[in-house]
Amino acid sequence: MTAAPRRMGAENSKTRLLLLDITERLMLEEGYAAVGVRRVAREAEVAPALVLYYFRTLDDLFLAALRRRADQELARVDRVLDGPQPLRMLWTLSSHPGNTLTTEFAALANHRKAIRAELAAHADRYREAQVAALTRRLAETGVELPDGLSPAVLLVLTNALGRILMMENTMGMTTRHEEAVAFVEDFLKRYEGASASDA
Known part of the structure; x- marks a missing residue:
């Protein structure tokens, strides 16, 4: 029996869009190496688990x-x-x-x-x-x-x-x-x- 795929957040969720905005800003300002789950979560003022809710990796x-x-x-x-x-x-x-x-x-x-x-x-x-x-x-x-x-x-x-x-x-x-x-x-x-x- 295979496990059901983990539910992901809605594509047009405000939180998801915010996480993408932050990722893009960090890449532009500091380079892709500055982007990490914890850093994006901190910038968005959310828990790292919420980033992983929207993006598995x-x-x-x-x-x-x-x-x-x-x-x-x-x-x-x-x-x-x-x-x-x-x-x-x-x-x-x-x-x-x-x-x-x-x-x-x-x-x-x-x-x-x-x-x-x-x-x-x-x-x-x-x-x-x-x-x-x-x-x-x-x-x-x-x-x-x-x-x-x-x-x-x-x-x-x-x-x-x-x-x-x-x-x-x-x-x-x-x-x-x-x-x-x-x-x-x-x-x-x-x-x-x-x-x-x-x-």
């Missing part, structure tokens, strides 16, 4: 935080890229501070297989959604990319550059950043004109 807590953020980002893709300047919006999206949390999950994934598999699955879905939205918007706005530069390649290059600049900036390393950003701005102006804020 620490990995389950991390996975829930990852899934929540991934779902939010996926929902943002169409909305963010749906404008007259999809290339500029892609650059903004790629260099967004929210990517710091993704970087923490990537570091955590080096040590936990379940996190790595989940992060890869969400990243694949996210990238495909971005490519589809970018391809559609480029066609709608009539922007033609240089020969050999597909929306998918542009997406990967933009995401990589945005993430590298953000990570280096966090470390206090800004050597040649101005030059790289100036190149991006020149490219964006050439293909989409000045940004709305420059007008």
Whole structure:
């Protein structure tokens, strides 16, 4: 006879959402290593057993935080890229501070297989959604990319550059950043004109 699965707290419980908020904040402020069942419980002013009521293990807590953020980002893709300047919006999206949390999950994934598999699955879905939205918007706005530069390649290059600049900036390393950003701005102006804020 198998034991009945342990009951978990409701997905939309205020307490569960608070625990996820605290996990995310700790990861952003102090890194994933600061997140533990006791620390999250102390920050939420609840007993550690309550954290384990909602999340059986620490990995389950991390996975829930990852899934929540991934779902939010996926929902943002169409909305963010749906404008007259999809290339500029892609650059903004790629260099967004929210990517710091993704970087923490990537570091955590080096040590936990379940996190790595989940992060890869969400990243694949996210990238495909971005490519589809970018391809559609480029066609709608009539922007033609240089020969050999597909929306998918542009997406990967933009995401990589945005993430590298953000990570280096966090470390206090800004050597040649101005030059790289100036190149991006020149490219964006050439293909989409000045940004709305420059007008």
